[in-house]
Amino acid sequence: MSDAQPDARPRAMHDLGGVSRFLCEGIDTEPHALTEFDRTVDAIRQILGAKGVMSVDELRRGIEAIPEADYLRLSYYEKWIRSITDNLLARGVITQAELQAALARC
């Protein structure tokens, strides 16, 4: 498998080092200010980590489970909130019913 061309190996879609398809993409070097949304999601992640509810490893795994097209489309913290939600449901911290009810109200 190591002789295969780098791009022919079965890499996970988030495993981006050296991937040919992105080599010609320019880097947006401009500063992008964080929004209230961004800061809040970040803060929630820290609190969940500090309280042992969800580790950073679980956060990453949840992000990696996002389908490729959405992974590339969604913003950074939009991926985070989805992973957080996914993990809270998987851990039974919140239920699907609770989530639907809360969404209906928001």
Add this chain to the structure above:
Amino acid sequence: MLTPGTTVRVRDDWPETRGPCHIRTPHYLRGRTGTVLRHLGDFRNPEDLAFARPAATLPLYHVAFTPQAIWPDAGAGEIVVELFEPWLEPL
């Protein structure tokens, strides 16, 4: 314990093909040969932490690789990556 200067090969293994997993060994290093720079410490296995499973504490190493051995079009230089011991085979 792997000592500095040890030549190692990263296992050419692809758990991604066998089901849900969380791997912190980049794809571009699988099957590649590198040199151990130093032991960084011992840390719990993220592959298990990611699934809230009991996680073994494993030695973590800083390992150096040559980019041109991975991608012929790469510039000269070095890539250094943190890798856990089970992924490294001493040569």
Add this chain to the structure above:
Amino acid sequence: MTALLETKGDRLLAAIRHLLAEKGIATHPEIKAAIERTDRASPAQGARMVARAWTDPAFRALMLEDGAKAAESLGIPMRGLPPLGVLENTETTHNLVVCTLCSCYPRGVLGYPPFWFKSVAYRARAVRDPAGVLAEWGTILPANTAIRVVDSTADYRWMVLPRRPAETEGWNEERLAALVTAEAMIGVTVPVVS
């Protein structure tokens, strides 16, 4: 996950905030405090460390040996944060930090990671075309300087200790620190006297 992907992030956050507050897991005051605490970390802290290292050889040695301990000695809180590795730039080696798998960043000393650090283009290109990445910032290195790319894959967080520009003889730490940006401490630029 599919249904989650169709729900707008704002709505999801509002729902999650509500549920976490209701269950006492993450209350509004706790969230506010976490935001304030995180906002206190910024590249200025890393810059202070670099300026001190440029003027104090003992601090430089400590910083290279144990980055977190060096940060703490300057009053930068690092308890509970991942170990901090410091990469020394020399005439022959220039360090560049990336996290190809996600966005691991030395937040304790540099604050939130910049947009570009988290971008797909940066994560894909840094390990394979570091000179091209540096060129996006107009950074050209001398021919005898090799680039070492450090991919943050595990528990350490990495920052670069850039080289002190030659024209800064006699400068005090405050003036030196002002030269040092997040970009220089990740390695996409070098400090320049304008």
